[in-house]
Amino acid sequence: SQQGEEDPQALSIQEGENATMNCSYKTSINNLQWYRQNSGRGLVHLILIRSNEREKHSGRLRVTLDTSKKSSSLLITASRAADTASYFCATDAREYGNKLVFGAGTILRVKS
Amino acid sequence: SQTIHQWPATLVQPVGSPLSLECTVEGTSNPNLYWYRQAAGRGLQLLFYSVGIGQISSEVPQNLSASRPQDRQFILSSKKLLLSDSGFYLCAWTHAYRGHSYNEQFFGPGTRLTVL
Numbered sequence: 187s188q189q190g191e192e193d194p195q196a197l198s199i200q201e202g203e204n205a206t207m208n209c210s211y212k213t214s215i216n217n218l219q220w221y222r223q224n225s226g227r228g229l230v231h232l233i234l235i236r237s238n239e240r241e242k243h244s245g246r247l248r249v250t251l252d253t254s255k256k257s258s259s260l261l262i263t264a265s266r267a268a269d270t271a272s273y274f275c276a277t278d279a280r281e282y283g284n285k286l287v288f289g290a291g292t293i294l295r296v297k298s
Numbered sequence: 299s300q301t302i303h304q305w306p307a308t309l310v311q312p313v314g315s316p317l318s319l320e321c322t323v324e325g326t327s328n329p330n331l332y333w334y335r336q337a338a339g340r341g342l343q344l345l346f347y348s349v350g351i352g353q354i355s356s357e358v359p360q361n362l363s364a365s366r367p368q369d370r371q372f373i374l375s376s377k378k379l380l381l382s383d384s385g386f387y388l389c390a391w392t393h394a395y396r397g398h399s400y401n402e403q404f405f406g407p408g409t410r411l412t413v414l
Contacts, residue, residue, distance in 0.1 A: 219402055228388055228405035229342075274341060276403075284330055284349060284394070285357075286403060290341040 192275055196293040205262040207292040209275030210255075216278045218251055219286065220260050223272045232260075232273075267298040300325035304389050304406035311413055317362075317376040319409050321389030324370065329391040331372040332403065333364055336386040348372060349394065384413045 192209050199205055209218070217236045221229040235242045235251045235258065242249045248261040262269055272293050276286040301324045311317060323329055330349050334342040344357045346364035354364050361380050365373045372389055389406040 221405075226386075226408070226410070228407045229390075229403075231402035231404070234402055284347060284392075285332075285344055287344075288334075288342040293339075 192273070192289045192292045194292060195290070196295070198295045198297065199265055201265060201267055201296055201298045203265055203296075205265050205269070205294055205296070207260045207273050207294070209258045209260070209289055211258075211275075211277045212256065213277075213279050213281060215253070216280060218249075218258050219276045219278065220247075220249060220258075221274045221276060221288075223274065223291070225271070229274065262294075265294075265296045267296050269296045270294060300391075300404065302389065302391055302404055302406040304387075304409055306409060307407065308410045309412070311379050311411065313381055313413055314378045317374070317379050317383070317411070319374040319387055319389075319411075321372040321374075321406055322370055323391045326391070326393065327369060328394055329370065330394040331366060332390040332392075333372065333374050334388040334390065336388060336408075338386075342388065346374070379413045381413050384411055386410055 192207055197205055215237050217234050219234045220232045222232050223229045233242055233244050233247055233249050235249050237253055240251055246263045251258045272291045274288050274291045276288045278286055303322050305320055332347045333345040335345055336342050347355050348366045351366055351369055362376050387409045390403040392403045
């Protein structure tokens with residue numbers, strides 16, 4: 187079963203705007219991770235936020251985690267055309283052992 | 299530094315033919331290894347994972363099998379492909395300590411399989 191659910195499914199913005207993607211999950215987690223996938227390529231890890239953290243930054247990326255609502259958001263500021271990709275959240279939960287459970291992803295298109 | 303290789307990059311196979319996809323990792327030891335399948339425009343479905351040589355966990359009943367003959371080699375196989383086996387196959391690894399994964403997964407470039 188799918189642990190993470192992203193929304194929106196697709197997002198189209200202009201270059202320079204901010205992009206926000208959300209992820210909801212169902213069980214208690216150890217950490218939540220965000221990945222990026224360019225079309226036809228493998229996934230690339232972006233950022234990991236642990237269950238005891240509320241916010242994390244990496245360059246133009248900002249991730250928040252609300253364990254009470256079982257949700258996370260990924261904010262990309264000052265978007266660029268090169269940010270066009272699919273973005274996935276993945277949850278690491280004790281009950282899932284050594285596995286990550288991925289959501290269906292958000293397709294982001296940044297128009298120049 | 300660690301690298302992960304997958305081959306072939308693309309594959310077109312007839313229904314009923316066998317399959318062998320290979321994944322190798324360099325620059326680390328005792329990794330946990332994973333095979334995922336991704337349908338077009340969809341998320342990742344975990345197929346198999348391995349915490350050590352010869353140790354394979356299957357996540358979904360299917361036409362595929364996996365083997366780990368060496369520490370850093372993970373193979374996905376089928377004796378007879380079905381149309382539904384078409385998809386994008388991704389191999390991934392993660393650091394592990396005594397079999398337990400931690401932190402992020404590192405993905406290979408993927409294999410695009412089309413079964414006709």
